[in-house]
Amino acid sequence: xxxxxxxxxxxxxxxxxxxxxxxxxxxxxxxxxxxxxxxxxxxxxxxxxxxxxxxxxxxxxxxxxxxxxxxxxxxxxxxxxxxxxxxxxxxxxxxxxxxxxxxxxxxxxxxxxxxxxxxxxxxxxxxxxxxxxxxxxxxxxxxxxxxxxxxxxxxxxxxxxxxxxxxxxxxxxxxxxxxxxxxxxxxxxxxxxxxxxxxxxxxxxxxxxxxxxxxxxxxxxxxxxxxxxxxxxxx
Amino acid sequence: xxxxxxxxxxxxxxxxxxxxxxxxxxxxxxxxxxxxxxxxxxxxxxxxxxxxxxxxxxxxxxxxxxxxxxxxxxx
Numbered sequence: 186x187x188x189x190x191x192x193x194x195x196x197x198x199x200x201x202x203x204x205x206x207x208x209x210x211x212x213x214x215x216x217x218x219x220x221x222x223x224x225x226x227x228x229x230x231x232x233x234x235x236x237x238x239x240x241x242x243x244x245x246x247x248x249x250x251x252x253x254x255x256x257x258x259x260x261x262x263x264x265x266x267x268x269x270x271x272x273x274x275x276x277x278x279x280x281x282x283x284x285x286x287x288x289x290x291x292x293x294x295x296x297x298x299x300x301x302x303x304x305x306x307x308x309x310x311x312x313x314x315x316x317x318x319x320x321x322x323x324x325x326x327x328x329x330x331x332x333x334x335x336x337x338x339x340x341x342x343x344x345x346x347x348x349x350x351x352x353x354x355x356x357x358x359x360x361x362x363x364x365x366x367x368x369x370x371x372x373x374x375x376x377x378x379x380x381x382x383x384x385x386x387x388x389x390x391x392x393x394x395x396x397x398x399x400x401x402x403x404x405x406x407x408x409x410x411x412x413x414x415x416x417x418x419x420x
Numbered sequence: 421x422x423x424x425x426x427x428x429x430x431x432x433x434x435x436x437x438x439x440x441x442x443x444x445x446x447x448x449x450x451x452x453x454x455x456x457x458x459x460x461x462x463x464x465x466x467x468x469x470x471x472x473x474x475x476x477x478x479x480x481x482x483x484x485x486x487x488x489x490x491x492x493x494x495x
Contacts, residue, residue: 335479342482380475383468 194286201283205267209260235259239382246390250308254389257300262382265293269344269374272351273367284377285345287337294337297385298329305392317392332388340381343373430488437484444477 190197221229236259243254265284272282283289306314318326347370355363452470456463 338482338486339475339479342485343478346485376471380471383472384475387472 194281195288197278197281198283198286198289201271201279201281202268202289204279205264205271205283209263209267235262242386246386247308247393250304250393253304253307257304258382258386258389261293261297261300261385262378265340265378265381266375269377272344272348272370272374282344282348282374284340285348287341287345290337290341290344291333293340293381294333297336297381298333298388301385301389301392304389308393314392332384336381336384340377343377347373426492430492433488433491434481434484437481441477441481445474448473448477 216228216232225233236255239255239259239262240251242258243251246254268284268289269282272280272285274280284293302314305317309317318329347366351363351366351370354366448470452466452473455466459466
């Protein structure tokens with residue numbers, strides 16, 4: 186990375202984030218303009234599979250809040266995924282993934298943690314959300330900072346490390362070998378958004394968890410001792 | 421001296437952690453794959469659980485990578 190590029194890095198990151206957001210909004214408009222067909226095509230199939238996964242996660246967490254939780258998780262996932270995938274493009278400025286810069290990932294993690302607090306305030310009330318920060322122990326607030334740091338550092342380390350390795354290899358061996366590095370870099374580019382969203386899901390489930398006195402869905406079947414299969418050894 | 425430090429301190433920060441994390445990941449993936457082969461019907465849930473566990477282990481390596489990068493930039 187040249188010196189001028191390093192100075193321009195924040196602007197490149199902002200530009201690429203904006204680009205990804207524009208691409209996603211455009212994609213959303215294009216794909217939802219047509220009515221979904223009864224027999225789904227390839228694109229619709231993939232989209233429905235991804236959406237269904239998030240809806241399932243949200244339903245497991247809070248059945249009455251699917252319309253709030255699922256879009257939050259899915260937009261985080263898609264945004265990070267598309268940001269990571271910028272690195273496979275071959276244009277000079279656009280191919281810097283914004284997630285390879287620490288300010289970018291810190292922004293994403295802050296958005297995730299703030300979103301968790303907002304959603305928890307929506308379900309449990311503002312008092313409940315604030316109470317979660319200090320209850321059951323007052324160190325919960327520090328844990329929130331830890332969550333932010335771990336989310337952002339994990340994303341930054343994976344994507345930024347891969348980006349750095351690709352740059353160094355491209356300097357040492359400009360032909361052929363960078364292709365392999367980029368192909369290997371596709372694995373974290375797909376795994377990391379998933380991990381980010383899964384951890385956000387876990388933190389969110391922890392935050393909006395309330396001690397409900399709901400009756401259990403299925404009663405455990407009582408097996409009388411007489412009907413139990415005998416486990417006596419055959420003599 | 422500076423050059424030697426520049427090479428060795430970040431390396432010695434990251435290498436033991438990488439070894440330890442790879443051992444931990446071996447155990448995680450071993451258990452997860454064994455569970456998947458024994459009960460293929462819960463394989464998706466096991467896979468997501470494995471990913472989260474791997475991410476938690478990986479975070480420690482990433483912290484050390486960040487520390488190593490900071491040290492390398494300071495010296």
